[in-house]
Structures are given as C-alpha cells and as structure tokens.
Amino acid sequence: MIRRSFLGAVRLGQHRVLPGIPQVLPRLSPTSAFGSSTDSLVSRFCPEKTDLKDYALPNASWCPDMLNLYQEFLEKTKTDGWVKLPSFKSNRDHIQGLKLPFGLAVASDKSDWRIFTRCIQEEGQGYEYVIFFHPSKKKSICLFQPGPYLEGPPGFAHGGSLAALMDETFSKTAYLAGEGLFTVSLNIRFKNLIPVGSVAVLNIDVEKIEDQKLYMSCIAQSRDQQTVYAKSSGVFLQLQLEEESSQ
Amino acid sequence: MIRRSFLGAVRLGQHRVLPGIPQVLPRLSPTSAFGSSTDSLVSRFCPEKTDLKDYALPNASWCPDMLNLYQEFLEKTKTDGWVKLPSFKSNRDHIQGLKLPFGLAVASDKSDWRIFTRCIQEEGQGYEYVIFFHPSKKKSICLFQPGPYLEGPPGFAHGGSLAALMDETFSKTAYLAGEGLFTVSLNIRFKNLIPVGSVAVLNIDVEKIEDQKLYMSCIAQSRDQQTVYAKSSGVFLQLQLEEESSQ
Numbered sequence: 001m002i003r004r005s006f007l008g009a010v011r012l013g014q015h016r017v018l019p020g021i022p023q024v025l026p027r028l029s030p031t032s033a034f035g036s037s038t039d040s041l042v043s044r045f046c047p048e049k050t051d052l053k054d055y056a057l058p059n060a061s062w063c064p065d066m067l068n069l070y071q072e073f074l075e076k077t078k079t080d081g082w083v084k085l086p087s088f089k090s091n092r093d094h095i096q097g098l099k100l101p102f103g104l105a106v107a108s109d110k111s112d113w114r115i116f117t118r119c120i121q122e123e124g125q126g127y128e129y130v131i132f133f134h135p136s137k138k139k140s141i142c143l144f145q146p147g148p149y150l151e152g153p154p155g156f157a158h159g160g161s162l163a164a165l166m167d168e169t170f171s172k173t174a175y176l177a178g179e180g181l182f183t184v185s186l187n188i189r190f191k192n193l194i195p196v197g198s199v200a201v202l203n204i205d206v207e208k209i210e211d212q213k214l215y216m217s218c219i220a221q222s223r224d225q226q227t228v229y230a231k232s233s234g235v236f237l238q239l240q241l242e243e244e245s246s247q
Numbered sequence: 248m249i250r251r252s253f254l255g256a257v258r259l260g261q262h263r264v265l266p267g268i269p270q271v272l273p274r275l276s277p278t279s280a281f282g283s284s285t286d287s288l289v290s291r292f293c294p295e296k297t298d299l300k301d302y303a304l305p306n307a308s309w310c311p312d313m314l315n316l317y318q319e320f321l322e323k324t325k326t327d328g329w330v331k332l333p334s335f336k337s338n339r340d341h342i343q344g345l346k347l348p349f350g351l352a353v354a355s356d357k358s359d360w361r362i363f364t365r366c367i368q369e370e371g372q373g374y375e376y377v378i379f380f381h382p383s384k385k386k387s388i389c390l391f392q393p394g395p396y397l398e399g400p401p402g403f404a405h406g407g408s409l410a411a412l413m414d415e416t417f418s419k420t421a422y423l424a425g426e427g428l429f430t431v432s433l434n435i436r437f438k439n440l441i442p443v444g445s446v447a448v449l450n451i452d453v454e455k456i457e458d459q460k461l462y463m464s465c466i467a468q469s470r471d472q473q474t475v476y477a478k479s480s481g482v483f484l485q486l487q488l489e490e491e492s493s494q
Contacts, residue, residue, distance in 0.1 A: 092401050100401065104440075111395040112372070116405035119367055119396040125359070126366060148358040149366040152418075154339050154347065158363035159418075159430040160411025167407035171399070183406040187434045193351075 038135045041176050042083055045094065056087035056131065061124025065199040065223050066145045073132045073141060082141075085131045085172060091115050098241040101181075117168045125149045127161070131169055133176055138206035140173040144220075145199050156193035162200070162220060162230055163188055169204055170216050170234035177206045180214040180236030188232040198222070200229050212238045285382045288423050289330055292341065303334035303378065308371020312446040312470050313392045320379045320388060329388075332378045332419060338362050345488040348428075364415045372396045374408070378416055380423055385453035387420040391467075392446050403440035409447070409467060409477055410435055416451055417463050417481035424453045427461040427483030435479040445469070447476050459485045 058067055076082040088094055090113045120126025128145040144165055152158030167186055174180025194200050200220050207215045214236045220229040305314055323329040335341055337360045367373025375392040391412055399405030414433055421427025441447050447467045454462045461483045467476040 090398065090401075095401070104400065104402070113398050113401070114396040116397045116399060116408045119373060149361040150363045151337065151360050152363060153351065153429070154337075154342070154360070155351070158411065158415070159433070160407075160414035161363045163410040163414060163433060164405065164407025167410060168405070171406075182400070182440075183437050185434070185436045186406065186410060187432070189432045190430050193429075 037179075038138075038177060041179070042133070042135050045176060046083060046086060050086070052086075052088045052093050054086040054088065055118050056085065056129065059123045059128070061128060061145075061147070063145060063197060063199065066128065066143055069143050069199065069201065069223060070130060073143075077132070080134075081136060082132045082134050085133055085176075087118065087130070089114055089118055095241060097244050099244050100241070101239050115168075117165055120147070120149050122149075127165065129165060131172055133173060135176070138173075138177045140169055140202075140204040142169040142202035142204070143199060144194075144202060146194060146196050148196055151196060153193060156195055157200075159188075159190055159230075162190075162194065163232075166202065166218050166220070166230075166232050167234065169202055170218065170236060173204050173206065173216060174214045174234075174236035178209050178214050179238050179240055181239040181241070182237045184213060184235040184237050186232065186234050188230055190230045191228045192230075194220075194229050209238075214238065284426075285424060288426070289380070289382050292423060293330060293333055297333070299333075299335045299340050301333040301335065302365050303332065303376065306370045306375070308375060308392075308394070310392060310444060310446065313375065313390055316390050316446065316448065316470060317377060320390075324379070327381075328383060329379045329381050332380055332423075334365065334377070336361055336365055342488060344491050346491050347488070348486050362415075364412055367394070367396050369396075374412065376412060378419055380420060382423070385420075385424045387416055387449075387451040389416040389449035389451070390446060391441075391449060393441060393443050395443055398443060400440060403442055404447075406435075406437055406477075409437075409441065410479075413449065413465050413467070413477075413479050414481065416449055417465065417483060420451050420453065420463060421461045421481075421483035425456050425461050426485050426487055428486040428488070429484045431460060431482040431484050433479065433481050435477055437477045438475045439477075441467075441476050456485075461485065 058070055062070070073082055074084060077084055092113060117127050117129070125147040126149045128147065130143050132141045142165065146157035146161055150157050150161040152160070163186065166188065167183055171183065201223060202218055202220045204216055204218045207217055216234045216236070218232045218234070221227060222229070305317055320329060321331060324331055339360060364374050364376070372394040373396045375394065377390050379388045381387070389412065393404035393408055397404050397408040399407070410433065413435065414430055418430065448470060449465055449467045451463055451465045454464055456462070463481045463483070465479045465481070468474060469476070
C-alpha cells in the first residue's frame with residue numbers, strides 16, 4: 001500500500017520551493033526539459049504497439065462536430081506535426097516502466113484503478129475527449145463532448161467536469177512539454193455553460209518555464225469560436241520520472 | 248431539448264455585469280439573500296419526506312475516519328445548528344418545482360442525468376462525500392473519501408476530482424447562503440496529494456457578498472489538520488430560481 005509517511009516529502013508551493021523540495025527535485029534546465037527530450041517523451045507516451053485500450057478513439061456516441069474535428073486534426077498529424085495522444089484507463093499504464101518520485105511508491109494491488117477522466121466507461125455517458133499535442137509548438141488541443149453523467153445545471157456540463165478536464169489536459173501537456181508532473185495551481189474563469197452533448201474545444205499553450213515550473217493557459221470555446229466557455233491558467237511542477245531497474 | 252440560442256443571455260463576468268445580464272438578474276440585496284430566506288432555502292433543500300435516494304449516507308465502503316467524522320457532525324445537527332444536506336442523483340431533483348432562469352429552459356427527456364459528483368454509482372469506487380451546512384455561520388464542511396476511479400498519480404486522487412468537489416461544495420453553499428447559482432471563478436492551490444481511500448475534510452466559508460456575487464474560501468486538509476491538501480477560492484453569481492406555475 002501507499003507509504004503515507006513519505007507523502008510530506010512532496011509538498012507543492014506556488015511561489016517558492018518549500019523546505020525539503022530540493023531532495024526530490026532534480027534541477028532541470030529549461031533546455032533539457034524543452035529540448036530534444038520532448039521527442040523521446042512523446043515516443044514513449046505513444047507506443048506503436050500496445051494491447052491497452054485507447055479511449056481517445058471515435059465511438060458511436062460522438063456527434064458529427066466531434067467526428068469532423070477529430071478527422072481534421074488526424075489529417076494534421078500526417079502533415080503538420082500534430083500527435084494524437086492515446087488515453088489509457090489508468091496513469092499506471094501511461095508511466096509503465098517508470099519510477100515515481102521518492103515518497104510516492106505504491107505497491108500494485110487488485111483494485112480497478114481508473115484515471116478520473118476515464119472513470120465512466122459507458123460510451124457517451126461521461127467524458128468523451130481526445131487530446132492532440134504539437135511537440136515543437138508546445139500546444140495542445142482537446143476535443144471534449146460531455147455526456148449526461150457530467151451534468152451540473154440541468155442540461156449543461158458541471159463546471160467541475162470542465163475544471164477536471166482542463167487539469168488533465170494541462171497535466172499531459174506539461175509532462176510531454178517539460179516533465180511537468182504535479183498541479184501547483186489551477187485558476188478558471190467561467191463565461192458560458194457547455195450544453196451536454198455538444199463539443200467544446202480546449203486550446204492549451206505552454207507560456208513559459210521558470211524555476212522548475214511550467215506555466216500554461218487554456219481557452220475553451222465552441223467549435224465556431226463564437227462562444228467562450230471558460231479561460232484558465234495552470235502551473236505544474238517539474239519532476240523527473242526515472243527508468244525502473246529490471247529485477 | 249435545450250434552447251441553445253438563448254444561452255448567450257447568461258454570460259458570466261468576473262469583474263462586471265456584462266451587457267444583457269440585468270434582464271435576467273433580479274437585483275438581490277445582501278439582506279434578502281443572507282437574511283431569513285436562507286432558512287426557507289434550507290428547508291426546501293432538505294425535504295423531510297422524499298422517495299429520492301440520498302447518496303450522502305454511510306455505506307459499507309466508508310472507512311472508520313469517514314464514519315467517525317460523519318457521526319461527529321451528525322451530533323452537531325442536534326445541538327449546534329448544523330444541517331446535513333441530502334445529495335440526490337441529479338440537480339433536477341434538487342430544484343424540483345423551480346424554474347431555471349430565462350435562456351436555460353430544458354425539456355425533460357429520458358436520459359439518465361446525473362450530477363457529475365454522483366456519476367459513479369458503485370459504492371466506494373468514485374466519490375464518497377457528505378456536506379454539512381451551518382445556515383447562520385454561512386459555513387460548510389464536506390467529508391470526502393476518494394475511490395480508485397478518481398485516480399490521478401498512482402494511488403492518489405486526481406487534482407481535478409478535488410477541483411470538481413470544491414466547485415460542487417461551493418455551489419451548494421452559495422445557493423443556500425445567498426442564491427448563488429453559477430460559478431464565476433475557481434482558483435486552487437494544491438499543496439499535497441490525497442491518498443485514495445483516505446479522508447479529506449473541506450472547510451468552506453462565505454467571505455462576503457457584493458455586486459450579486461458570493462465570495463467563498465475553502466481549505467482541504469487531513470482529519471488531524473496536519474496536512475493541507477489544497478486551498479481555494481470561488482466566486483458565484485446570484486440568480487433567483489422562481490416557483491414554477493402549476494399547469
């Protein structure tokens with residue numbers, strides 16, 4: 001089980017590195033985080049062959065807008081440097097073969113672990129989303145179609161469901177763009193409600209990297225860009241995952 | 248279905264009332280929002296008799312810490328003015344008999360609508376939580392036990408799952424304390440990770456009401472208050488729900 005007594009070792013501070021942090025934070029230069037390592041992070045993250053189910057693929061619940069946008073970005077993966085990210089059931093699948101930082105060791109067990117944004121497996125009822133990432137531009141696009149299990153106000157997605165998906169998209173972007181692992185802060189301004197069953201497009205940019213933190217921004221809007229649903233910013237802490245030694 | 252063309256009528260602005268808003272925002276004085284009406288909001292929100300399932304009741308998945316804290320606050324409902332809030336499957340159940348603001352009319356259909364924080368119905372796998380509210384102190388306490396479907400980093404709750412529950416607890420508090428309906432902004436600073444299966448206690452305070460907005464703060468920490476998981480602030484917009492006329 002989780003070694004809870006070590007948890008205190010990973011304390012996250014927004015404006016400063018807290019006491020104790022240097023022990024678990026290898027100093028990463030922006031160059032190593034933002035240079036050629038992005039390609040190796042991406043190629044590790046997107047295995048060519050895997051038996052794992054990819055939840056970021058079209059299914060019968062996707063509306064025409066969602067399908068059209070997906071096809072549009074899939075074309076861009078062939079010509080414009082975009083990469084479609086796979087989405088497995090658990091982050092444990094995404095970091096296979098990598099070691100968590102000191103203090104976060106978790107023994108495997110038989111629980112049915114799921115990453116929160118893939119918690120609902122019935123197609124179309126919960127989260128339908130797919131993330132495309134552009135390694136050299138350090139940008140991501142997330143196509144999001146909320147289902148009826150994500151409701152807040154009747155007929156509309158819960159603000160918290162958008163907040164969680166922003167956090168998740170920031171998280172994957174931060175990892176691939178510069179080994180950002182943990183959310184330090186998340187600030188959201190909501191503008192309009194997202195109707196359940198419609199599509200929201202999240203545009204994420206990495207703004208800067210400074211003091212082992214990645215600063216990102218996001219705007220979520222309708223496909224025609226006429227309606228802004230929300231704007232947000234996120235700060236992530238860089239932490240290096242190391243290869244597990246074979247045993 | 249949803250009248251999407253009216254959606255633009257409800258635009259949320261953080262620092263100012265946007266053009267068009269006055270038509271749908273009755274001016275509420277702080278007195279009427281924070282005065283005796285809180286009691287009527289609470290009594291409507293907590294029906295003495297209902298056939299609806301209350302998801303905020305102990306079940307076999309609750310750990311001893313969660314059960315003990317629940318009992319502790321249940322005692323306070325008898326002596327100290329706290330109210331245990333019921334938690335139904337959908338906000339449609341919570342606002343039964345009330346009309347949504349202009350532009351948000353939704354015809355009923357046969358979808359299985361669920362409020363996002365009750366999206367997972369298997370006991371212990373997703374969100375286990377219960378909210379207690381104190382009408383005169385304008386405070387809430389939320390007891391939160393994340394299950395394995397809420398995972399982010401292996402073994403720990405996804406930051407987005409905490410963000411969503413903060414939004415939801417703010418939302419219920421804002422409604423009961425002053426008819427706050429829509430999230431305007433949500434700002435979170437994460438400090439430590441919450442182990443899956445443990446208990447986090449969220450303390451919410453209404454800080455002030457100004458310009459038809461409620462300003463709230465939240466601190467989420469371990470039961471012994473030795474570990475702060477996150478701190479947040481939330482701003483909600485006041486909007487009055489009216490009685491539906493009988494047809």
